[in-house]
Amino acid sequence: MERPLRGLMVGAGYFAPIQLAAWRAVRGAEIHGLVGHRDPDRVAAVAREAGVGWSGVDLEAAMAEVRPDFLDICTPPATHGELIRFAVDRGLPVLCQKPLAPTVADAAELADLAHRHGVPLVVNENWRWQPWYREAKRLIDNGVLGRPFHTTMRMRPGDGWGERPYPDQPYFAAMPRLVLFETGVHYVDTTRYLFGEIDEVRCTTATVNPAVTGEDLVIAVLHTTGGGIVVYDADRSAVARTVRSLAYGTMSVEGTDATLEVADDGTMTVLRRDGRTARHDYRIPDGWKGGCATAAQQNFVDALRGRAEAETPAADYVRTMRVVEACYQSAASGQAVRIRSERVAGVPEPAGERLP
Known part of the structure; x- marks a missing residue:
């Protein structure tokens, strides 16, 4: 019987308790450590409530103590790049909250980095799992x-x-x-x-x-x-x-x-x-918004085990972010914006082009 994958989560904000509750329902993985940087008392309280054994503010110490099989990033977008690079340098698969990065260019760069190093990088996009x-x-x-x-x-x-x-x-x-x-x-x-x-x-x-x-x-x-x-x-x-x-x-x-x-x-x-x-x-499962966080995280674990394809890998998710950027372009210009194809990390990615 396979042992459960060991996870380390970074982030103890609003969504962390929701995500940790979802992890308790995921088959084949457990969160063994929680890292936060702003409020040590908050980190300890969230970890205690979720039954997570290790908590603290030092990521390196958490890595040494937990010895994780994957990193779960549950922090604001501006922090994602540093954390993803940290994980990629160590060959550690990543599940990262959306949006992947503050800009499309940053997201494409991170997707390409993970692709070149052969490190799974998946966006925790739970909405489609409702x-x-x-x-x-x-x-x-x-x-x-x-x-x-x-x-x-x-x-x-x-x-x-x-x-x-x-x-x-x-x-x-x-x-x-x-x-x-x-x-x-x-x-x-x-x-x-x-x-x-x-x-x-x-x-x-x-x-x-x-x-x-x-x-x-x-x-x-x-x-x-x-x-x-x-x-x-x-x-x-x-x-x-x-x-x-x-x-x-x-x-x-x-x-x-x-x-x-x-x-x-x-x-x-x-x-x-x-x-x-x-x-x-039809059946609506238990859990946050019909168990969608559990389902998204289960897909990530199943993909790491080779039992499923990850539905929202980073390279593909750049497409979603490009569409969002095109919406901003359209709102600013008052014109329709056509999405054209580019390649990022070996995957076609849309970009915006204004229509006449």
Whole structure:
């Protein structure tokens, strides 16, 4: 019987407890150490709550004590480069929180570095693993909707209004790039998962809450190769029925035969052309947002064991980041931006090109 892989996590912020809880449900891996740099008491408390045996602020000491098989990076994007280089120098596989880096160029450089050294580098992109998206993918692939041609992803967390918005993650308010960079990247990746590559974008942004620095309203029109047009309609200042609901908002996928509607609690309804409407029942696992963090981390472990392909390797994830950058370009220029192909780390990567 194989021993569980030993993991070392870096980062003890808002998402660390969620991620550590997910690791306890992953088969074949365990987190043996937690490193944090800002608040030793916070690091110790998070580790104790999660049952992690070693905690501290010294990464080298953690490496010597834990002797990890992989590094799990759960820190802000600006710190990812240093930590990834640290791991690559030691031949240590990495699971890294999104976005991979602050810029597309930085992300491409890190992906190429890992590729050249043969070190697995996977982005912890859990959004696509939410069960309503997995089930929607199954229904689409099975032809239940016919040919999908128009999808709306309506994001309404309801947590971004007032003088002190985003109480769970207050640093959001000072980010110069907010919705697209921090959350929209999830939806771009999920769009690619559901409908294939994105070859053109048109985007507009606004800042509604005066207490926020970056954009908190985004409408992006994404032209896909396999699912027609996807509209990402995101507003973090708007009133929501449920603040930070299970699905963060709603989705409708309109096809030639039927429309699939996903409510903010993850429930699904299929409306057929003949007027029949039926709830579509499926299983929503336990855990954060339907167990998506567990599923994403399980995929990483299975890939390290050779039992699966990693769904979001860094080289491929650069494509997602390029689409996000193209959205910013479009919002700034007022023009559509076509995504053209480049190669990074042996994988074609899109880049932006304005349309006339």
